[in-house]
Amino acid sequence: MILLTTLFMVISCEKEDGIETSKEDGLTIVETAQGQDALTSLVSALITADVNEGTDLVGTLSSEGPFTVFAPTNDAFAALLGQLDGFDSLEDFDTDEERAILAKILTYHVVAGTAAASTDLSDGMMVTTVQGEDLTISLEGGVFIDDATDMNAQVIIPDVAASNGIVHVIDKVLLPQEIIDALNAGEMENETGTLVDIVVATEALSILEAAVIKADLAATLSSDGPFTVFAPTDDAFVALLDILGDEYNSLDDFDTMEEMALLKDILLYHVIAAEVKSTDLAPGQVPTALPDNSIEVIASGDTFVIGDASGTDANITGVDIMASNGVAHTINKVLLPQSAIDFVTQLQLKSIVEIAVETEDLSLLVGALTQANAGLVETLNGDGPFTVFAPTNEAFVALLDTLGEDYNSLADFDTDAEKDLLVTILTYHVVAGTAAFSSGLSDGQEIETFQGENVTINIKDGTVHVADATGENATVTMPDVEASNGVVHIINKVLLPQAALDALEPPMPNIVEAAQATESLSSLVAALIQADAGLVETLSGEGPFTVFAPTNAAFVDLLNNLGPNYNSLEDFDTDQEKALLAQLLTYHVVAGAAVASTDLTDHQEIVTVQGESLFAILGHGVQIRDKTHVDANVTIADVMTSNGIVHIIDKVLLPQEIIDALH
Incomplete structure (x- = not known):
């Protein structure tokens, strides 16, 4: 003063x-x-x-x-x-x-x-x-x-x-x-020096000194106290770094916010907010300066050891090093709180990709990730967290069998479109942003996948099943394989989203393709081509159209009725005859609607592209009435196509314009 x-x-x-x-x-x-x-x-x-x-x-x-x-x-x-x-x-x-x-x-x-x-x-x-x-x-x-x-x-x-x-x-x-x-x-002016002074002056505590400075605890441990510090030696810190692995060669490798916080937790775990000399030690739990964490003083012969969350005790190698604000005891091990144990455990975990690579029964999954060539391996090696439903090799073999002869192995996904399909399937097995362990799943729960569609969780008798767009469950055969960046559940089926089902289904043919694939309509296809009026292109367009499609037999009857000058459709060979054929064909087409047989009513008028009307006659099946006195019978109704509907009939329909021209 x-x-x-x-x-x-x-x-x-x-x-x-x-x-x-x-x-x-x-x-x-x-x-x-x-x-x-x-x-x-x-x-x-x-x-x-x-x-x-x-x-x-x-x-x-x-x-x-x-x-x-x-x-x-x-x-x-x-x-x-x-x-x-x-x-x-x-x-x-x-x-x-x-x-x-x-x-x-x-x-x-x-x-x-x-x-x-x-x-x-x-x-x-x-x-x-x-x-x-x-x-x-x-x-x-x-x-x-x-x-x-x-x-x-x-x-x-x-x-x-x-x-x-x-x-x-x-x-x-x-x-x-x-x-x-x-x-x-x-x-x-303190001659004794604070606990920090003692650490600085002790050669065997140089790493502890660096750790205290790095964790910004020097001012705290230089304050009034009193404190008791269990001070790990340099050898103890070297042993800890060895446990942490190749990425931790010195304290300099604690360079992220998470790692700095961990280092501070570890150091505070060595501090007791009271002066406890060796003669004051007694068996029991002792709270540390790390909130909600205690160390255990354990009797061992004539002395004591210090227990932490690891289960491996530290020996006291030096006692009662007095400071102005407390006392230090040197120990041969860095004490680890539970947060440090969790960190070390996490370090020793492998990433999702590493787990898959090391699991023999997931080799086809790894092959699929590689074949997709879309950065999925790099993604699933990233920070995550991810939840991955991982199909077994047998599940992939079953998928390939389902896909047919064109897919004997994953290497057959070799076009850009097929690789995109593979990406769609694989990302449907990934949930991003969470590590969902089985204990956190509930029956009926819907989970959005990285692909965008949902999977549904079904739990029966304690077993987790996953339902995809097919409605068929995959069974989780091995749940909760913990990874450093998430969790893996091994399943016995490749999950398929609706987008994949749509891509795998053969595309529905258009009206022309449907006619070309139907043997009894080959004459109709030939007539469309012979008319040379762009009808093939028109009926391959968006539509919708309704087409009354005469069979080959119907065209034979028409040619017979036309006389000896028309032995085949090729006899429509002049411009006038081709125009006539085009008029005939467009009389069989309704534009702007796909009219199913169930939508027709008795004597309903149907306006055709040619301009004249047809009439639906109902009673004994479905008949179509043209300008003649003989109705056409619908022999096969409602053939669905991508751009409309086809009704196969047993007669070539004749508009008045054609009747007049033929006479």
Whole structure:
């Protein structure tokens, strides 16, 4: 307290020589301070604090900002150093904890997010500093800054503009309450040293030292405590890295947010928030600084071992290393909480693709993923999580048998269209964004797949079944094969979405294709071609059409009735005769509708493409009446095509126009 009292009475209240109030345009706050002879101590203090890993005050105050900085003069820093035993210059801040204290002092002089000119300040205004505590502005008799001490600092040069903020030069180093408490506790002069000091000074704990700094726990373990630290040796950390595998060769490999959080959890698991000497050890669970996690002190002969979540105990190799804020005991093993066990377990799991590759009965699935050539192997090796329903080799063989002779192996999916079909099938087995274990599935549950369609879960007698668009269940023969990026359920059937069923079904023929495939309609096809009027193309178009299709026998009867000049359809060979044939054929076509036999009514008038009408006669089956006195019988009704409907009839229909032309 005597130190503090004398410290705060040494204040210089006069402006210093050599401080320039003007600047060159474009200079940052740091560059502005570097250009002022009276602020060299401030610049030196910033550089000294930045020696600590993770501290970059120079870089921060060189960034965009804006910042408001209250900049103590060289004399102000000299006054501070003069009152601290063992601190003749800023270079004497030479330990991590001392530099951390210096950084706290410096950030107490910085306000982030604003460039506050002196005209923006008001009497009694409170501003929050980067350090976290507030400063109070007083405007009585000048501009004064009130810190946690009883002595204000005076702004001796206001409003020194910089490219990223504004600087007000002050005649005193501001001290927050945090630093006053630290000074009162004598932390900067403690001869014993904190737990962090002990770790730093112990050669066999160098990796623990690096871990504490990396996890940003140095300040915590330098605080009042008391703490008990079970300190793993370097050999213990090396053993842990070996367990973690090839990707963890040093602490530098803990570089993701998840890994940094894990490292912090592990270190806190070694800390007890009380001073427990070796003579105080007793069997039982002991809560650690990692919330909701305990270690176990286990009696072993005349001593104790420490149990963690791994089941492998740590031996105590050194006891009662006393510090100013607690005690340390060295151990030969890194203690692992459950979160670390889970992490290690996850590391040892294989990806979904690796599991498939190593499972003999899934070799065809791997082959299908490769044959699809759509990046599915890379996708299922990614982070996930995924749920994969994995068909066995036997399931793929059954699929190939179903597909017919054109598909003897997966290599027969060799066109772009077939590979796309294979991708459609495979992605129907994948659920993205979740690892759905069987315990989380419910009867009747519908799950959207990566392909876009749903599969349905059916559970019977505790067995999980998966229904696809065929309605036939696949049975999960081996559930819950855990992977590093999800879960695999092995199934006994290849699942097929509706999109695959549609692609695998032979396309429905159009009217012309249906006629070409029907032997009894070959004369009709020949007539369409002979007419040479684009009727083949028309009746292959979108439609819809209704066609009354005369059989070959019907055309023979027509030719016989036409006389000796018409022995075959080829005798329609002049332009006039071809036009006549076209008129005859279009009298058999209704455009714009596919009229089923069940849609017809008795004596219904049917307008044809030729222009004249037909009439449906119902009673004894379905007859079609033309302009003659003999009705045509519909011998086969409702032949569905992709662009309409065909009714096969036993007579060539004749419009009045043709009757007149033939006579």
